[in-house]
Amino acid sequence: MAQFDLIVIGSGPGGYIAAIRGAQLGLSTALVEKDPALGGTCLHRGCIPAKTWLETAHRFEQMQEANSYGIDGVEAKALKANLETIVKRKGRIVTKNAKGIEFLMKKNKVSVLKGFGKLLGGGKVEVAGEVHEAKRIILATGSGPKDIPGLETDGKQVLNSDHILDLTELPAHLVILGAGAIGVEFASVFSRLGSKVTLVEFMDTILPLEDEDIGLELAKILRKSYKIDVRTKTKITRIEKRADGVVCHLEGETPGEVVGSHLLVAVGRAPKLEGVGLEKTKAQVDRGCVVVDRFMQTGEPGLYAIGDIVRTPWLAHVASDEGIVAAEHAAQSLGKDAHPHPIRYDRFPACTYCDPEVGTIGLSEKAAKAKGYDVQVGSFPFAPMAKANIVGEPHGFIKIVADKQYGEILGIHILGPKATELVASSVALMGGEFTVDELINTMYPHPTLNEVFPEAARAVHGRALNM
Numbered sequence: 001m002a003q004f005d006l007i008v009i010g011s012g013p014g015g016y017i018a019a020i021r022g023a024q025l026g027l028s029t030a031l032v033e034k035d036p037a038l039g040g041t042c043l044h045r046g047c048i049p050a051k052t053w054l055e056t057a058h059r060f061e062q063m064q065e066a067n068s069y070g071i072d073g074v075e076a077k078a079l080k081a082n083l084e085t086i087v088k089r090k091g092r093i094v095t096k097n098a099k100g101i102e103f104l105m106k107k108n109k110v111s112v113l114k115g116f117g118k119l120l121g122g123g124k125v126e127v128a129g130e131v132h133e134a135k136r137i138i139l140a141t142g143s144g145p146k147d148i149p150g151l152e153t154d155g156k157q158v159l160n161s162d163h164i165l166d167l168t169e170l171p172a173h174l175v176i177l178g179a180g181a182i183g184v185e186f187a188s189v190f191s192r193l194g195s196k197v198t199l200v201e202f203m204d205t206i207l208p209l210e211d212e213d214i215g216l217e218l219a220k221i222l223r224k225s226y227k228i229d230v231r232t233k234t235k236i237t238r239i240e241k242r243a244d245g246v247v248c249h250l251e252g253e254t255p256g257e258v259v260g261s262h263l264l265v266a267v268g269r270a271p272k273l274e275g276v277g278l279e280k281t282k283a284q285v286d287r288g289c290v291v292v293d294r295f296m297q298t299g300e301p302g303l304y305a306i307g308d309i310v311r312t313p314w315l316a317h318v319a320s321d322e323g324i325v326a327a328e329h330a331a332q333s334l335g336k337d338a339h340p341h342p343i344r345y346d347r348f349p350a351c352t353y354c355d356p357e358v359g360t361i362g363l364s365e366k367a368a369k370a371k372g373y374d375v376q377v378g379s380f381p382f383a384p385m386a387k388a389n390i391v392g393e394p395h396g397f398i399k400i401v402a403d404k405q406y407g408e409i410l411g412i413h414i415l416g417p418k419a420t421e422l423v424a425s426s427v428a429l430m431g432g433e434f435t436v437d438e439l440i441n442t443m444y445p446h447p448t449l450n451e452v453f454p455e456a457a458r459a460v461h462g463r464a465l466n467m
Contacts, residue, residue, distance in 0.1 A: 002111075004030045006330055007125050007134035012040020014307035014319030015140035016101050018327045022138075026336050028203070030134070031110050032117035037098040037150040039306075042316040045095055049165045050185055052090040054353045056081070059146070065392065073200050079271030081193040081373035083168045085273040090165065103349070107229055117141075119277030121142040123209075123302060126277075136302045136330035139290065140323065143308035144432040146270040150238050150443070151177070151263075156241070157246050158263045160185075171195045173246050175260035178267035179206035181352040184218070186264060188354035191226040193458065198237055198258050200228040200250065207352060211364035211413040213399060217413055221356060223396050239263060248326035271309040286311070294342035304330065313348055329462050348428050351420040356396045358421025362430055365401050374404040378436070378460030383418040384467050386447040394419035401434065402460055407435035425450060436460045448467050 008019045016038060019031040041049060060081060066074040093193070105112050115128030119139075125132050145160035147153060159167075161182050172189050176183045179201035179371035191197045199206065199222070205215030206222075220286050222228040234252035239245075246263045250256055271288055283298035283305070284291040290305035292298055304326040307319035314362045321343050328340035352358040368375045381397045382388040396416030402409050412426035429439060439457040444450045457462045 001196070002130075002132045004028045004111070004132065004134045005334060006030070006138065007032060007113075007132060008138045008140060008323075009119075009125065010040060010100065010140035010141050010142055010307070011035075011038040011112075012140060012307060012319065013042045013316040014142075014323040015040065015138070016323075017320040018138045018140060018306065018323030019110045020108050021105060021324050021327035021411070022331060023110050025328065027136075027331055027334065027336070029108075029110045029112050029329075030132065031105060031313045032113045032115070032125065034114075034116040034119065036114075037095075037099045038112070039094070039100040040140075041144065043097055045162045045165065047316050048094060048097060049090045049417075050092055050161075050182075053086065053165070053189045053294060054185060054355075056086050056089070057189045058355065061192045062275045069392075079195070083169055083170055085168055087168060110345065116275070118275060118281055119303075121277070121280035123283070134302075136225065136304070138296075138304040138306060138323065138326050138330070138389050139309060139311055140305075140307050140319070141272045141276055143269045143314060145272050147267045148177075148265060148268055151236065151265050153233035153265055154241075157241055157261075158265065160265055164264055172261040173198070173259070174262050174264060174345045175236075175258055176200065176264045176266055177248075178265070179203075179230070179232070180209065180266065181207070181350075183264070183266035183351055184354045185259075186266065187222065187228055191228050192355070193224075196229075197226075198260065199208075199231065200234050200248070200258075201230075201232045202235045202252070204232055205330070206230060206232065207358065210350075210352075210358060211399060211401075211411070212366060213397075214358055214360070214413055214415050217396065218358065219352070222354075225395070226355075231332045236263075236359070237249060269308070269314065273309060277413075295329040295340055296322055302330075304331075307355070312343075312345060313350070315348065315350065317344070318345075318348055347427070349427050353420055356393060356416045357414075357419035359414045359426070360412065361420075361423060362409070363401055364411060364413065365399075365426055368401050368403075368410045373410060375410075376404045376436075376460050377422060378456045378458070378464075380452050380455040380459050380464055380467065381448070384444070385449065385451055387449050387451070388417055391417055391449075398422075398456045400439075400456045400460060402436045405433055407437055409434050409436060409439065414452075416449070416452075422449060422452075425453060429453075 006022040011033040025318035064076040173196040289311040306322035328338040331338040401411035
């Protein structure tokens with residue numbers, strides 16, 4: 001029986017970061033992983049592969065527009081997406097990053113235990129038939145796609161977000177159920193690569209978790225610029241698989257039938273808790289998620305849970321920060337010089353890598369009003385900004401939600417070019433508790449996309465300069 005100060009089960013962005021932080025603080029640490037390579041869903045079946053596809057689609061679109069930039073010799077109609085090459089490139093990027101995580105484990109002297117990790121209670125963990133003991137355990141087993149009754153995936157015609165990453169033939173007509181981040185991103189990918197795309201969403205707007213204005217404007221852009229058939233307030237009630245495709249029966253605002261060559265089911269993920277042994281502990285589970293406190297502690301002394309198995313935002317960067325909090329609290333409880341800081345979940349950034357991109361942080365206008373704030377809003381489009389026109393992406397806007405009484409910025413919502421990078425400025429602004437007037441008096445360089453920030457702040461007071 002091997003003994004450790006800390007065992008982390010799961011090597012995704014929450015787990016491997018927790019392992020590194022524990023080792024940095026002087027804990028003898030082991031990382032358990034059931035898959036052949038380290039990295040978890042984010043690296044192998046999520047964030048990284050999906051963004052590789054998105055980058056290919058973006059470059060494909062840029063090449064189609066080469067002539068308008070004065071680049072001759074590129075015949076747009078002759079361009080063709082080679083999905084086999086896209087998948088191979090994706091694989092190389094994933095492998096490189098997985099090896100990077102392996103290196104980090106060696107560098108930080110973290111023992112890697114290969115196999116399924118199961119809690120036995122009393123600080124014991126079984127891995128591949130061997131029992132190990134730890135003073136503290138962090139559970140980071142992540143989530144995976146779940147089948148919807150009647151819409152079970154087969155990996156051929158009916159796909160989930162794992163299957164679609166390895167497609168080697170371009171769908172003639174891709175029907176996507178669910179217009180959250182996953183659905184919208186793959187709609188953006190395949191519409192640009194040449195597929196006909198139908199996007200079906202049950203809620204009133206696409207990206208229903210974002211500020212309403214973001215979803216409404218993005219839907220307009222997807223319809224107009226990419227010819228995507230966006231159907232909101234609509235659901236797929238049943239499907240029929242035929243040799244020539246999948247018949248999707250729709251109910252709601254746009255009832256009827258849609259026949260696609262493929263159906264992507266992009267709704268529903270579930271925490272991976274089956275078989276991990278929680279029943280041997282005092283940890284509580286509520287609606288499928290492990291219950292934790294602000295330091296990620298469960299009801300079982302010495303057991304922590306992070307990432308997609310707890311009821312916090314299911315985002316890789318949130319999981320990583322939760323891993324740091326858990327590891328630091330574990331180290332502190334074992335007498336190490338650590339100072340864990342609970343996460344401010346009202347200030348986490350969220351990104352959707354569609355085209356145009358979406359980057360948001362803080363409260364939406366609707367949520368701010370629901371919390372009782374006297375809300376004031378300022379919006380500014382990218383269209384008047386020189387840099388947006390230089391890069392050929394003038395769509396979208398930035399929206400600032402602020403408290404009227406004190407001027408504090410409550411939320412920043414960006415739809416536009418490089419929004420997933422621009423949102424980093426929003427993180428700093430909200431972390432520093434900036435007011436609208438302080439942002440107005442902050443100088444931004446020209447020409448940059450960042451110039452929309454002070455303009456949106458001025459718009460709160462009705463005095464934007466470039467519109």
